Amino acid sequence: MTLHEFLDYRFLGNDVRSYLWCVGILLFGFAFKTLLSRLLSRLLFRFIRTKTEGVAEHHFQALLIQPLSVVIFLVTTYFAFQVLDYPVRSNEITHNEPAVKVFFFRLFQLAVFSGIGWIMLRVIDFAVMVFQRRAEATPSHLNNQLIPFAKDLLKVLVITFTFLVMLSRVFGVNVTALIGGLGIGGLAVAFAAKESLENLIASFTIFLDRPFAVGELVTVGGITGTVEKVGFRSTRLRTAEKSYVTVPNKSMIDKPLDNLSLRTARRVSFTLNLSQSTTSEQLRAIVESARAVIEAHPLVEDPAEVKFAALTPTAREVTVQYFVHTDSYIEYLDVKEALNYSLIEVVEQHGGQFANAGTTIVQLTNPADSLNPATPTLSS
Numbered sequence: 001m002t003l004h005e006f007l008d009y010r011f012l013g014n015d016v017r018s019y020l021w022c023v024g025i026l027l028f029g030f031a032f033k034t035l036l037s038r039l040l041s042r043l044l045f046r047f048i049r050t051k052t053e054g055v056a057e058h059h060f061q062a063l064l065i066q067p068l069s070v071v072i073f074l075v076t077t078y079f080a081f082q083v084l085d086y087p088v089r090s091n092e093i094t095h096n097e098p099a100v101k102v103f104f105f106r107l108f109q110l111a112v113f114s115g116i117g118w119i120m121l122r123v124i125d126f127a128v129m130v131f132q133r134r135a136e137a138t139p140s141h142l143n144n145q146l147i148p149f150a151k152d153l154l155k156v157l158v159i160t161f162t163f164l165v166m167l168s169r170v171f172g173v174n175v176t177a178l179i180g181g182l183g184i185g186g187l188a189v190a191f192a193a194k195e196s197l198e199n200l201i202a203s204f205t206i207f208l209d210r211p212f213a214v215g216e217l218v219t220v221g222g223i224t225g226t227v228e229k230v231g232f233r234s235t236r237l238r239t240a241e242k243s244y245v246t247v248p249n250k251s252m253i254d255k256p257l258d259n260l261s262l263r264t265a266r267r268v269s270f271t272l273n274l275s276q277s278t279t280s281e282q283l284r285a286i287v288e289s290a291r292a293v294i295e296a297h298p299l300v301e302d303p304a305e306v307k308f309a310a311l312t313p314t315a316r317e318v319t320v321q322y323f324v325h326t327d328s329y330i331e332y333l334d335v336k337e338a339l340n341y342s343l344i345e346v347v348e349q350h351g352g353q354f355a356n357a358g359t360t361i362v363q364l365t366n367p368a369d370s371l372n373p374a375t376p377t378l379s380s
Contacts, residue, residue, distance in 0.1 A: 014084050021083045029076025037068035053133040055126070063126050067118040074112050109170045117162035124154050146207065148214075148229055156232075195250075199233040202249035206230055211253070216261035217329075221251055224260070265301050265323035266332045272343065273315035273355040282350050283308060287318060289346045294322050299335050301325050315355035 007017040041064040045057050052060075128151045135147060167173040207230075212218050214227050218237070223245055225237030235252050237245045272290075274283065287306050294304040304322040311317070320343070324335045347354065 018083050022080045025076055025080035025083070029073050029080070033069040033073045033076070034065065036072050037065045040068055040072075041065060051130070053130050055130050055133060059129060060126055063122040064119065067115055067122055071112070071115040071119065074108070074115060077108070106170055110166060113162055113166050113170070117158060120158045120162075121155055124151060124158065149203065149207065149231070152232055195248075196233060199249040202253050203230060203232055205253050206235075206249060209253070211257055212259050212261075216259060219258040219260060220247060221255045223247065261327055263327065265325045266327075266329075267321070267323055268336055268339075269319075269321040271309070272318040272320060272347070274318060274347070275353040275355045276314075276316065278316055278352045282352050283316060283318075285350045286347055286352050289350065290318070290320065290343055293342045293346060294320070294339055297335060297339060299325050299331070300339075 007015065007020075010016075038061060041061045042057065044064070045052075045060045049057075128147055131147050164175050168175045206212075212227055214230065217224070217226050223237060223239065225239040225245055227235060228238050228244075229236040230249070232249075234246045234248050237247060239245055272286075274286070278286075287308055291304050291306040294300055294306065295302055301323040305319070306321075307319050309317050309319040322339075324332050326332055326335070
């Protein structure tokens, strides 16, 4: 058999030449899909280069090369089978076609629409990357909160739109009639998803009312943490223990919320317990010096409250209260520590001593008891 006769040999309705062309196109598409996707992504980047805010081209290619490669290979697959006598055309698929042929064609259509939707999702990721670069140049926390939310919203819309297109173009479903015919069934689904809908509406309320922003420290429902993300359904908080807490958005607006980051100052309040041996002169000097030391600190808001508040059987109590003008918890601790050292030095300089919490005081109930020291009354 000559080569010409071999190429003209027919089986399954096609000659060998057609099968070779089909395989050749498939191999071409498989071998050059990455190169073609790289060239196409580079060409697309040239049109948006001036709007990328410093985002490099390799970021754009890293996002698009893989989905573009898949779509390019699917397109070459379509053209490869076009050379056969059974071209895959949607208008030629009828109810009389073999089930296997219809199945593979539907599968091919689903893959194409999925690939296009994948590309759209990657474009959204790139757009978010660009807007994040812009947000870094501004001090507002609103952008950091809005960008992740907009990203999730756009992705949900793209996925929903792709799914509806698949129903319409692949399976021939009348989407408009389907949506309009949900009726009572749709109402039942809405009631079943009541909590999710409430949390979704609450997320929009958070963006409109802006009780907090990403990066701020809040307390809600007994939980204190830094806001890391506001999503469709919930808000993520990072606590001081580094745990990751998810709070429903409905709870973020229904429960009292304390935005600790918006405080103008942080309060410090405690009691100095001085020993009973501290004289009144020493006590006055300690109170005045302690007040002066605290108010002299540049981050302390005037006035500082230092008062001889109580005289107990075990100690002479001096209450101390002041406010540190900072929104940084670490800086607050540093100021508090520095002033604690200063207060100890003040007490030592004036000859005072701190009361021992474990001291037991012996008190005689009446003068007659002084004649009988074996019957004291003990109090601690």
